[in-house]
Amino acid sequence: MSITAPTEPTRAVDVVRKARRAPRRHHAYVVAVLAALLFGAFVARVLLGDYIITVPDFFRILGGAEIPGATFLLMSEKLPRAILGVLVGVAFGIAGAVFQSTLRNPLASPDIVGVSLGASASAVFAIVVLDLEGLALSVAAILGALAIAVAVRLVAGSDGSYRLVLVGVTAAAAMTAVVHYLFTRANEFDALLVLRWLTGALNGVTWPTIWILLGFLVVLIPALAWISRSAQALQLGPDVATGLGVSRRRTDLLLLLAVLLTALGVAAAGPVAFVAFVAGPISRALNGGRTTLVGAALVGAIVMVAGDYIADYAVPGVSFPVGVVTGAFGAPFLLWLLTRARR
Amino acid sequence: MRLAAESVSLGYGADPVVDQVSLEIPDGLTTVIVGANGCGKSTLLRGMARLLKPISGQVVLDGKAVHKQPTKTVAKTLGLMPQSPIAPEGITVVDLVGRGRQPHRGALQRWSAEDDAAVAEALELTDTLGLADRVVDELSGGQRQRVWVAMALAQQTDLLLLDEPTTFLDVAHQIDLLDLLHGLRETRGTTVVMVLHDLNLAARYADHLIAMSGGKIAATGRPADVVTAARVEEVFGLEAQIIHDPVSGTPLVVPIGRHHRPSAHPHAQGA
Missing domain, CATH: 3.40.50.300 (P-loop containing nucleotide triphosphate hydrolases)
Structure with missing residues (x-):
């Protein structure tokens, strides 16, 4: 082939092919490492802890065997918690990466700009005032997240993510106030539930919650991946994107799907602090600065599952909600990112 | 037209x-x-x-x-290069130029040999083929501007x-x-x-x-x-004089400026 074709253009194309391959190979490597880490964290969360479940026992229990103590612990505590951690982490990680990359600002993640807390406040309202639960609660969280997202967008205007972050942080503070207020109005039983909507936690999860979340994710994530592929141009800024034939409305559609993902995650596990916020930057740092949804999803899941494991066992005898650990880990990270951005 | x-x-x-x-x-x-x-x-x-x-x-x-x-x-x-565009962090030259292929691809279509050829041509035209695997953030201003032009060219x-x-x-x-x-x-x-x-x-x-x-x-x-x-x-x-550009023959604008006006003698102005 190289004999008949003129050599010069063939060589240029080869240079292009080779240059295109390098970052993709690196990304595949990063994804493989992250997947292995997630697997490790998942196995630790399911099998280790105060009560260790052996691998043969694990498979026996999955196969339906009744092992006194172990079966209950695995099937109603450890396994659902680990699975929910993965699902919520994936949802938050993707939502964060979509927000940060389309708004081109690492601070503009849904947990910083009030979307998570909007979902939270709405869910608390649904519990305390409307007495809702299950799927209805998810719907309430979604409506709350959408309302806050739309409100922030309207107040901030479409230009500049800087204003959006400012307005969003204010909205987040207001939503925290709403949750606190409702908290004082709740009866004792609801108050325990409401606590989860302030920090986020994976304990006490039930299988139906997992199925509902999984059902939504199976539809939403492929849709989002498909839209974000054609909306890659948006990362080049609105002018270049328009020049490439990608309308600004794509941004809104993409953000809308990310808001839904956030709301679903919050409906299942509460506003677990900083997971959406850190997933994007960490995966970017590993991947040579490039944002990918797969990378962010994996980092989000690792942070959730590992964070929950630490929260449960780091201090003997005390079990924290996962949000306490991610908050403690995320806050210094936020400060570091801010100081770095000033340079 | x-x-x-x-x-x-x-x-x-x-x-x-x-x-x-x-x-x-x-x-x-x-x-x-x-x-x-x-x-x-x-x-x-x-x-x-x-x-x-x-x-x-x-x-x-x-x-x-x-x-x-x-x-x-x-x-x-219609291709477009806006004023001082900003590349996403970490993107390589080929990938940025490859974004120019966006309008030619359907939503489900994968990257094709045709896209490779278009990117290669754009890089050659802008003399940036040697930068293909470099990260855009690390380039000089002149190189970066060429790469953005290459992206617009890949749009064909x-x-x-x-x-x-x-x-x-x-x-x-x-x-x-x-x-x-x-x-x-x-x-x-x-x-x-x-x-x-x-x-x-x-x-x-x-x-x-x-x-x-x-x-x-x-x-x-x-x-x-x-x-x-x-x-x-x-x-x-x-205020300017227009002379012939000795190289291209096109008009060349020579600004006069305040200090070179024949009427304005520097000494007279000081008074």
């Missing part, structure tokens, strides 16, 4: 920045828009590139209002609109870039429309010059006809 404006008014608030402008962009030639700061030249270009919706009138591309055509269809005909459009492509470039890189764009006209027959700050470079590289003043067109035509001492005074408020 594929691109034209029909009494188009453009602006960001209530007051139009561009006021009922009509013009035609000649095919296969280089058109340069010049004017003082705030005369509406960039706004006009943004309007023609459908980045701004007209307040009234319309921009016509191939016989139809550009705003009424699907934006992806327009992107196959018949028309190319550029908003001050030479800003932030030193004089050698300015000439390099303008030579490159001029070469496109020769090799591909691309219609180039650009806004330039530098009147002398505009006069040298334009086939067709549009001078704007106060949101309206002050003059259009060949640089030799448009660039006159009277017009430079009118459009830029600058």
Whole structure:
């Protein structure tokens, strides 16, 4: 082939092919490492802890065997918690990466700009005032997240993510106030539930919650991946994107799907602090600065599952909600990112 | 004539920045828009590139209002390089240039050999093939500007609109870039429309010059006809002598400035 074709253009194309391959190979490597880490964290969360479940026992229990103590612990505590951690982490990680990359600002993640807390406040309202639960609660969280997202967008205007972050942080503070207020109005039983909507936690999860979340994710994530592929141009800024034939409305559609993902995650596990916020930057740092949804999803899941494991066992005898650990880990990270951005 | 404006008014608030402008962009030639700061030249270009919706009138591309055509269809005909675009962090040169292929791909279509070839050609034309695997953030200003032009070239459009492509470039890189764009006209027959700050470079590289003043067109035509001492005074408020560029034969604007006016003797002024 190289004999008949003129050599010069063939060589240029080869240079292009080779240059295109390098970052993709690196990304595949990063994804493989992250997947292995997630697997490790998942196995630790399911099998280790105060009560260790052996691998043969694990498979026996999955196969339906009744092992006194172990079966209950695995099937109603450890396994659902680990699975929910993965699902919520994936949802938050993707939502964060979509927000940060389309708004081109690492601070503009849904947990910083009030979307998570909007979902939270709405869910608390649904519990305390409307007495809702299950799927209805998810719907309430979604409506709350959408309302806050739309409100922030309207107040901030479409230009500049800087204003959006400012307005969003204010909205987040207001939503925290709403949750606190409702908290004082709740009866004792609801108050325990409401606590989860302030920090986020994976304990006490039930299988139906997992199925509902999984059902939504199976539809939403492929849709989002498909839209974000054609909306890659948006990362080049609105002018270049328009020049490439990608309308600004794509941004809104993409953000809308990310808001839904956030709301679903919050409906299942509460506003677990900083997971959406850190997933994007960490995966970017590993991947040579490039944002990918797969990378962010994996980092989000690792942070959730590992964070929950630490929260449960780091201090003997005390079990924290996962949000306490991610908050403690995320806050210094936020400060570091801010100081770095000033340079 | 594929691109034209029909009494188009453009602006960001209530007051139009561009006021009922009509013009035609000649095919296969280089058109340069010049004017003082705030005369509406960039706004006009943004309007023609459908980045701004007209307040009234319309921009016509191939016989139809550009705003009424699907934006992806327009992107196959009309390429755009806005003023100082910013590349996403960590993106490599090939991947950035590859984004220019976006309008040619369906939503489910994968990257093809045709895309590879288009990117390779764009890199060769802009002399950036050697940078293919580099990260855009790490390039110099001149290299980066070339890479953005390469992205617009990979889009393979018949028309190319550029908003001050030479800003932030030193004089050698300015000439390099303008030579490159001029070469496109020769090799591909691309219609180039650009806004330039530098009147002398505009006069040298334009086939067709549009001078704007106060949101309206002050003059259009060949640089030799448009660039006159009277017009430079009118459009830029600058007193100047126009001489022949000894290299290109195009008009060369030599500003007079306050201190060189024959009437103003420095000693007399001091009193």
